[in-house]
Amino acid sequence: MPAPIPLAPLDDERNRAAREAARQRVSWPANLAPETVDFKSEGYLLIAGAELDIRRAAARLAGQLPGITLVVTERSSAEEVPDLEAIWEATRALPCQVADSTLRLEGYLGRFHATLASDADAIDLALATQGRPCFDLVLDLGQRPLLALELPPPGYRATRWGTADCEQALATLPDHRGAFEAPRAVQINADLCAHSRSGQAGCTLCLDTCPADALSSQSGRVGAWIEVDAHRCHGAGSCASACPTGAIEFRLPRPAPLEHYLGELLTAYREAGGAHPVVRFLSEAHLARESAPAAGHVLDVALEELGAAGPDHWLAALAAGAGEVRLQRDAETPSTLLRQLERQHAEARELLAALGHDPARLTWLGAEADRKELDALPALAPLPPRPEASPDATKRDRLNATLAWLGRQGSPTGRRHPLPAPSPHGGMEVDAERCTLCQGCVALCPTPALSGGDDATARLAFREADCVQCGLCEAGCPEQAIRLVPGFLAAPERETRRTLKEEPAFACIRCGKPFATASTIATIQRKLADHPYFAGEARARLEMCEDCRVQDVWQELARDPERQLKV
Numbered sequence: 001m002p003a004p005i006p007l008a009p010l011d012d013e014r015n016r017a018a019r020e021a022a023r024q025r026v027s028w029p030a031n032l033a034p035e036t037v038d039f040k041s042e043g044y045l046l047i048a049g050a051e052l053d054i055r056r057a058a059a060r061l062a063g064q065l066p067g068i069t070l071v072v073t074e075r076s077s078a079e080e081v082p083d084l085e086a087i088w089e090a091t092r093a094l095p096c097q098v099a100d101s102t103l104r105l106e107g108y109l110g111r112f113h114a115t116l117a118s119d120a121d122a123i124d125l126a127l128a129t130q131g132r133p134c135f136d137l138v139l140d141l142g143q144r145p146l147l148a149l150e151l152p153p154p155g156y157r158a159t160r161w162g163t164a165d166c167e168q169a170l171a172t173l174p175d176h177r178g179a180f181e182a183p184r185a186v187q188i189n190a191d192l193c194a195h196s197r198s199g200q201a202g203c204t205l206c207l208d209t210c211p212a213d214a215l216s217s218q219s220g221r222v223g224a225w226i227e228v229d230a231h232r233c234h235g236a237g238s239c240a241s242a243c244p245t246g247a248i249e250f251r252l253p254r255p256a257p258l259e260h261y262l263g264e265l266l267t268a269y270r271e272a273g274g275a276h277p278v279v280r281f282l283s284e285a286h287l288a289r290e291s292a293p294a295a296g297h298v299l300d301v302a303l304e305e306l307g308a309a310g311p312d313h314w315l316a317a318l319a320a321g322a323g324e325v326r327l328q329r330d331a332e333t334p335s336t337l338l339r340q341l342e343r344q345h346a347e348a349r350e351l352l353a354a355l356g357h358d359p360a361r362l363t364w365l366g367a368e369a370d371r372k373e374l375d376a377l378p379a380l381a382p383l384p385p386r387p388e389a390s391p392d393a394t395k396r397d398r399l400n401a402t403l404a405w406l407g408r409q410g411s412p413t414g415r416r417h418p419l420p421a422p423s424p425h426g427g428m429e430v431d432a433e434r435c436t437l438c439q440g441c442v443a444l445c446p447t448p449a450l451s452g453g454d455d456a457t458a459r460l461a462f463r464e465a466d467c468v469q470c471g472l473c474e475a476g477c478p479e480q481a482i483r484l485v486p487g488f489l490a491a492p493e494r495e496t497r498r499t500l501k502e503e504p505a506f507a508c509i510r511c512g513k514p515f516a517t518a519s520t521i522a523t524i525q526r527k528l529a530d531h532p533y534f535a536g537e538a539r540a541r542l543e544m545c546e547d548c549r550v551q552d553v554w555q556e557l558a559r560d561p562e563r564q565l566k567v
Helices: 012-025 051-061 084-091 125-130 164-175 205-209 238-242 255-271 284-289 311-319 335-354 395-409 440-444 472-476 518-527 536-543 546-559 561-566
Strands: 036-041 044-050 067-074 096-098 102-108 111-117 122-124 137-140 156-158 178-183 186-188 215-220 223-228 248-250 278-283 298-303 324-328 362-365 426-430 457-463 482-486 497-507 514-517
Touching: 012 255, 044 051, 044 125, 051 067, 051 084, 051 164, 067 125, 096 125, 111 125, 111 137, 122 125, 137 164, 186 223, 205 215, 205 238, 205 335, 238 248, 238 335, 255 298, 255 311, 255 395, 278 284, 278 311, 284 298, 311 324, 311 335, 311 362, 311 395, 335 362, 335 395, 426 457, 426 497, 440 472, 472 482, 497 518, 514 518, 518 536, 536 546
Parallel strands: 044 067, 044 137, 067 096, 137 156, 278 298, 278 324, 324 362
Antiparallel strands: 036 178, 102 111, 111 122, 186 248, 215 223, 426 482, 457 497, 497 514
């Protein structure tokens, strides 16, 4: 790896001026008219937990909401309560149900469905207690929350009686009445999705990383697909960051405009006289809590959630001329998202090492990092900035362009590097003896990684740079001839399309049209050797194209009319 390049003392005032000039010149890629989702709440509240706690809360909220239903989910403590009689008088008229069976809760602000289910019956609590199809709000005071989610849906509040958080909830719940709207954070392009094809299961990275459980796999007659519940989505961006193909796209801001913004910001900073830039990705909430701005050479990219940017953006910032990229930890980041970011950080550092760059160009900052650590100068000089990628390129194409540029500026190792699983980088091997070139894997592949031949030649070709290791080809191969090889290949072969198997096309014995391969015909003949339809002279039909096969059947029926009675 290259040795760190010593830097001359910098004029921080000059860098601050350059940073301000860059920010004035380059606009943040905001969606000026984002699509929104609507919520409507009338204020009907469900309170669950120990009876004493839920009656205390209900007494505090009495008269402020149109309807309150109580559900006892656990035993109350044995503490002495001086105002117990007053609490009982204030809440005695409220419907109260003991959850002696399974309590199921699902939904979001304005549409929560609570069901008490047993082997014999199921009770819809909203319908039974309020005469309504659903609850609008839920206050959960139980020791074990009904919804164990890192980012629960809007309208649901899990807390404990007597805490400051509970006091804040009691003060704000009455305000959750009326019509509300929120921006739709993500969108899905099913054509790019590698989740499922032709009944085969593939990528699940987005499902594994959503801290709000807002994504689900839906299935029907046409197969399975990913669906996002926009009312439960918090816009953490982890699904879009995890998606290897760009099928899930974050809208606030969109990935391609964000990458363009990074390039424009760094260009404007350099042209304004700034030196040795560092790009810091952080959440807007963390930036708001900082008491003073960072040093002049630190260009902050504040996101609604840190997960809104991923390795494609971090590496693009280095390729655009940043000397270092820093990721700012936030104590409020959901643990699921933090684990994903840590895995992606380790992956991106291994990619840098594989391409011959110091992994120290990509670092974490602690949630409580001191000013000296925040404002440190980069240890390495920036790389030459690359030409901007096409704005119409897919996420994978943009990442490949970044990796290719970094490879040209470094010294790739020429070998395959293991990456933290699951990783969207890797190759594949094909057992040439088993493969019949049926092209089933080509049809299943959601990216251009696999391609076939032409009329004259049957071929299976593969370009590793496009492979996202979704596993659809491996799962769908009827001959079990495919094996995935995870890991990043730091060699030119990754960018080239190579032939894994090739055969001349088999020509129809009647019309001469190429329609299959010799190995495919041999496999079919072996499997159908005992089939009565292809017995005797009819065996030759297996060597005919679909048109000639039908003609041969009809001609045989014409020659022997009695056979028509057997059809």
